[in-house]
Amino acid sequence: MLELTSELLTHLESGGTLVVPSRQRATAVRLAHSSAMLAAGLKVWNSPDVLPWNGWLERELDAARARFESLPRRLSSAEEWLLWRDVVREACTEFGVLMPDALIAAVRRAVGRMDDFGLQLPAATSAETAVLLNARAAFRRRCQELGAIGATSWQDCVEYLRPTQRVLLAGFPTLGAARRRWLQQHGVRVVGAVESADSRAASVAAFEEPSAEARAAAQWCWTRLERDPRARLLLVVPRLAQQRHLYERALSQRLDFAALLSTGISAGSSLFAIEGGRPLSSYALVAAAIDLIGLLAGPVSFTQFGALLRSPYFSALEREGALRLELWLREHNIAELSVRQLPALIGALNLPHEAAAAAPLQRLSAALTSVPGTASADDWAQALAALLQRCGWPGALTLGSDEHQVRVRFDELLGEFAGMGSLPGRLRAAEAATLMSELAQRLTFEPATDDVPVTVTANLDDPIAHYDGIWVAGLSADLWPAPAQPDPLLPPLAQQQSGLPEASAAGQLSLAGQRLQQWRARAGECVFSWSHSDAGVPNDPSPLLSASSPTALPDDTFDLPQWIAAQAPPMEAWVDSRGPPVSPSLPLARGVRILELQSLCPFRGFAELRLRACRLPEPAPGIDRSRRGQLLHAALEHFWRQTRDSTALLSLDPERTRERVRQCVAQAAAAQNARQPGGFPAELLTRECARAARLIEHLLEWERTREAFQVQSPESRLAFAVGGTTLALRPDRVDRLADGALAVIDYKSGAARPFDAFADRLAQPQLPAYALASGAGVSAVLMLHLQSHGLGIRGLADRSGRLPKLKPPPEGAPAWPELMRRWAGQLELLMAEYLSGYAAVQPLKDACAHCHLRMLCRVDPQLLEAAELAAESVSESVEP
Amino acid sequence: MSLIPAATDAVAEQLDQHARREALDVHRSMLLQAPAGSGKTTVLTARFLALLATVEEPEQILAITFTRKAAAEMRRRVLAALQAARDGTAVTGIASELLQAALRRDAHRDWTLLQNPSRLRIETIDALNHWLATQLPVAARSGPSLEIAAARSVLYRRAARRCLQGAAEEPAIAAAVERLFDRLDNDWGKVEQLLADMLGQRSHWLPRVLRAPDGGLVQRVEESLRSVLSAELARLVAAIPAALLREAEQLLDYARRQRPGANVGGAQSPVQLSAQPESLPHWRSLCALTLTGEQEWRRSFTVKDGFPPTDRPMKDRVQIWLQRLAAVPNSQPLCRRLRDLPAAQLEPDDREALEALALLLTRAAAELQLVFASGAGVDYPYVAGAARSALSEQGAPTEFALRAGGALRHILVDEFQDTSVEQIELLQALTAGWAAGDGRTLFVVGDPMQSIYQFREAEVGLFLQARDQGIGEIRLESLELRYNFRSTPPLIRWLNEHFAQVFPALNDARLAAIRYLPSLPPPSAVADDQGAVRLHRLPPEDALAEAERVVQIVRATRQSDPQATIAILVAGREHAQLPAAQLRAAGFNLRGVDLERLRDRPVVRDLSALTRALLHGADRTAWLALLRAPWCALTLAEIDAVLGDAGADLFSALTRVTDGSPSPPQRRIARVCAALMPAIDGAERGLPLWQRVEHSWLRLAGPAVHRSEVDRIDAQRFLDALAVHADAERLAGEGIDELTDELWSASPAQAGAIELMTMHAAKGLEWDVVILPGLHRRLRTPPDPLLHWIDLPRSGSGTDLLLAPIRASTEDSRGPSLANYIKALRRQRAQLERARLLYVAATRARRQLHLLGAAIDSAVSGSLLAVLWPAVGEEFLALLVAAAPVAATRQSADARNAPQSLGLSRLPPNWSPSAPPAVAAIEVASRRLRLGSAESADTPEYSWVGASARAVGTIVHAELHRLTTEGAAAGHRSARDYQAWLAELGVPAVERARAAQRVTQALRSTLEDERGRWLLSGAHPDARSEWRLTGVHAGRVVNIIIDRLLTDEHGDRWIIDYKTSTHEGGDVRLFLDSEAQRYQPQLARYAALVEARGGPAPRLALYFPLLGEFREIGSSVD
């Protein structure tokens, strides 16, 4: 149970006002007060008047309205931030600061400290003080012009305030001298620091590392609550910003496991709450809204747009359609999108089978194009709200309590944005969108929680209320006492002289001691803990803990994963290397790819072709590899359609060859460009054409050295009967050679890989397949690798010298007809495997290196790596 | 046999003792060379303590260490020493007077260091930079919070992309990009990646590029090129006797004239072979004359070479000359080297390419700054740059530098051998203004023989430079430690004997070459003549044999000494896989440090699949993997049946499958759906990604599948990576692999485990027995960067900066070019560093060292064995080759072609974990004080469009409250006042006038309305306005505010709530009815609380100031 000192209780009961440092402390005091009232048997009572400092200032200013004819208006927090942003940016200009906005909070904090400690800085002594003083002066000037005051500086409000003796301040251990003086002058009492006599003993616990510390703290909470379900516990974690996830994990797994394992944890059901909040923009609901609004700010990356489409917070983007659209954009490598581009995309999607994908895009486009061009902040707020509404934000599902609060706060923020009125002036869409997202980023928000048994906080100040137990974690020597942290914007000497405790080692030491004392005094039971190491760096306990008694906590720390693992029965072995056979009634798509994949790894063949487990393409700028390959193929096809044989080729002089190549490439590029939604950027395509032309010219140099040949109709379809079925193949080219024999040619872009015609399992079965499909006359198969540093020629012919630069068959190689028979047998087997649904994880060497299916096939990494290494060492040792 | 004669030992002993003594002199700046095992940390600690005894404040001493761990350890040592001094106990290696003096100072100055250890400034260079940059956020031009981004490579890539995408806006940049695409095959992905890689290393090239004035970069490079060439040619001139050179000049001149087609170009300059770069073409001719295409001496000369068959005497002359040249020591390698020297001047195309690339890189760096500025976090070079900006302005120290440096009196730097140019500059800035003898000192410690961080631009030459020339204005006295306290005497002897042959004979800063400094066993060392070092020759091409040998060594060691600590150190992670597998198979307890990629661990694969499925509803691979994983274990046939025809939205498809009466597989699918539902469409969908993943994982019983401790830690690492990555929510598909790019699986530390790690990771550690397998493996060379660079220290001062853009993909990669020359220099340096890496690895051993390798007749070039070959080659070849493992062992590790699907495992289909007992939890929940939520429960939904109505309500309420306290006569305020108030409440300007009008109207009509005046009247007894009450209602504690409570003339108590709603058109009565109905529960709650305070039941009413309507509502309590 939370409790208050009798002094505070009496004060509140007598109707006095209690001012505390933060909203969270105010909540705790109110809860403690309620507990006391309930304990006294009351059912209803006057609400205690407990306010955080800023809330109190606001109320005093409201009250001043009655006393003053014209009171400057208070800036809303958005306005105030915007003003500070502008003045800080301005003050930083002369110093070329890269991130002036990162200084806004620091400037405001320093101004607060100056006020608090009565620091007088007549003139700037450094760039830092110059920025501070200039920004402060400019801020005051702007406020005067606007007839307004901000909340950053309480001294700016002083003349309007009339505090009374009924006000008590508690929990301000580092209250500056100037503020203290002013309060005293007005008879406001300040409850001082805890006396050492009030403090009880604390126990000290040490852990291996911070996650063990977090788990132990969670276990401690659990045990306390089991003993007394009404207990109220406080976990103080000084490095909460870095360790938040450790505590969230430990506490939710220990305290909320029942919900976690069933319906999931929701804000209302959790037994703990973490104080402090995070940027409003980091809540998924708001992040989605900001992503949408961000489309108005200019082109966005696919990453952002994709996230928007996958977000559950837009009911207008129905899930199936939005996912289809997302996949379509990936397949078309749309790496960047802008509002202007949307109509073109809708045009490209205008096909019956794409209707589901087109619908969300149409809705988005309609909503986005309905916003004004330039407008005031008020109008923009309306327009942004309308935009969100049109897109069905925040979705069709009922919002949880946290989500609801986040949503309300976002709405309020839109209100504040509107309220900025003329301050930002007339805004273009991009400016409005950027400003709104900045506002959401800088606003820290914490959904209010009900009274929870366990509160986690990074706040080191006096808890004010008395808890049943307080656990303070992370009290290691490097952190407790903390090193001196002078305010970077204030002169160090002035800080030390005015007694700013954080500014000096001595101040930090005394603060650290005082805090330990205060926790001991505010807890029924107090534990101080530390870890022996953090991220591999060894640690020692804070020297200030030596006075406390070491404790041995029970090591029955509960760990949910371990608990699940412990009760699990042994794993069962099972076998599954075969899927259902291919239905004979279905046509076989993907032609030779079937053989390729099945040969690389039967599992991969099954997964990609039967289960459609394809890689999710990641859009990136530029023309993607496959489209570049298609362009080359198409250009070559055009070329050989015009230039049917070697005679025609040799009749072309270099200039005409170049011209024809250029034309063919241009023709292929135009077709490729027409297929790309919105087309490719011109300079990219021009460069790609030049590259393709260069590669083709290289190839033609080689073609000119060949004996007479005639190109059979390029890229024509062949029916290949294999394994009792027929595959439709499309070899890149089949040439008839001078002696009437045929040569099958496959173009490849990319690095040349060896062609092992004699392998037991063929790594490139497409060449044998094309050869067998082309009939009996084939006497050579080859892959032409078109690479910028030269043509790579791999393949095999029935005899040496058939084609220039093609390596002769190795000695002892089987005769050509024998090889063809062997290939036929191998392909029959492969196809039979595929048709039967054979899907064993049985990769060829290297097949896994670039395979995306590792998570699905569950191939053993150790086995592979070991085997790969063995193979590597073989190849290494034969090198000279 | 020892190479170090006894007399040298004596000198070395003296040197060592002298060094240990002098290191405590707090008035002098020094450089201490401290080889492996020499106990340098003790020396550093002692000096730190000695300094403490002299300073005014402890912060005046700054100690810089290489890692955070080292900083923590040194801090511990200092504190432990102080504690020992206080306890009156001794500290090994540190005199007790020193301890006492430090302690006295602490007491005298009231530092209370033992209470306040963070006053000891012992930190890494990164932490120091961070402190400097955040102390001066403006001068450092950075901003005060510099958070290091978790996935920096993503930021580099983003900046590179922005740079390329934005290029079109500026012609010069566009041209530079064009040129680059041309060079790199128009491959966007490659260009972007290379550019991103350069950004990651920008601390090395950017300052050099920026420092050159406009257009001066080419000039600077050409100047350097001349200087480098002069040095290279001077070496030739020095090596070849002058007479031979003169003869060569005549022969070349003759050949030139005789060659077919000679003299076509008119008169030519006389042949001169000098150190002048201009003579390079003549040197090249010399090279062409002497060496064949295979780089061997030419055997005959033809007319093509300029020696026609008719001129026999000249042919004889050239033959004789070549024989004499060949007899000159080292002449062949020198001539070969000549071939690869680049021209003294850049070709116009290279110049343009260099300038374009420099421009582009500078732009990319600027883009990176913008990425940082967008709040995505920063990287270490950025922080270091910010610190430098704080300390120096255009090369001169800033006022802060002087102040900071002035505040510091002593600086100690550890691991100085791995310092970089940037770190030296930082030290120079900090010590600017220090003068000799002013009591301020710099003390740097390191072992250049252990410099192994060239890939991070550590420059061991700087160590030599600091020793010879000091740092900035500070001269450093050189001291050497010689004792090795770690290793046994025979081991030390072996190291001395062999490494002296492996290391270069002379120091050379330009080559980063360091000569060997032998160590001595301390006088106290116990002689132990057991075989300290063993070479193991393995069959070539047999990794398995090697792994087996490792197992044998470990087994033998364990048998002879069960307590011995053992480590296996490898040069590359991939070399550890097989030994690890074999050791595990042999039942040994193993601890691998950062050896296996996190993403390859089965537990992380399953977590990745889950993450991807949650992130993308149509990521089929991930969804199928979820269904195939052991918690669901669907067969391929079942998956095909379930998802064969599914659309894009796989979750919905799966959910649909489970409708109706389920079959066993459907039940398993239903369990998966139930586990994921909260995170997709349920209570948890708003949680951060890592939590959604972890909770789903637990619901799927993931930990039951992967049960080991390593699995648990790896799973946590993965989830932590999700938690710290700001953009994780936006990723999809294989994009999430980015998060674990640099993460490794971590086995937990276990007592007695054999440790396996890279040689780099072993630095600073020691074991009884160290095994070094894989020495014959060729080490990887990094891929070509976009810009090749090297900055060679010049003798005297300054550097020679060589820069060359990446070659075009169409270009021939062989032949002399600046890029190749730089690469060759880097290779040479890498080769020298390999010797040092081996030294680091070998010196980790206390008692025994095992070296394992394979070679037929010589070592594979580029391997560590090749480095060691001059010292062990003969001995190695004389060894018998170890036996190859038997076939059975081989089969088990060589199972490439056996189908692996036989090895699937799954959880029993009907098992699911039972929930932990939750009785107490329920009880806790039931007794909670639920505070504050009752108010919001029936507050109508708020939308900002209603902000103005809400503000009107707030003001009207406040004003009505004022009028009850001040009396109705006080009246309302001016419209202007209300407008200001409305502005504060966020009402848009356009709406303020109307809203103010509504406020005025509400107040006016209340004042004019009889009922209104009654409400406000101060005449009622027990009246209250804005009454705040707290109390228990329906089992929860609620807060309420009652607008007005009064007792009327009939003694009836009234609770009245003000409602500022309006109603236009329609039936007002109906509207009021509906409002009454809507607010009834709220008022009933008020009534309940008021009643609980005693007194009669109040009557309830709503008052509508804008409508002038009063409506009583029924008081039945809800």
Ligand code: SF4
């Ligand atoms: S990763 Fe390897 S084993 Fe798995 S499917 Fe791909 S190729 Fe086959």
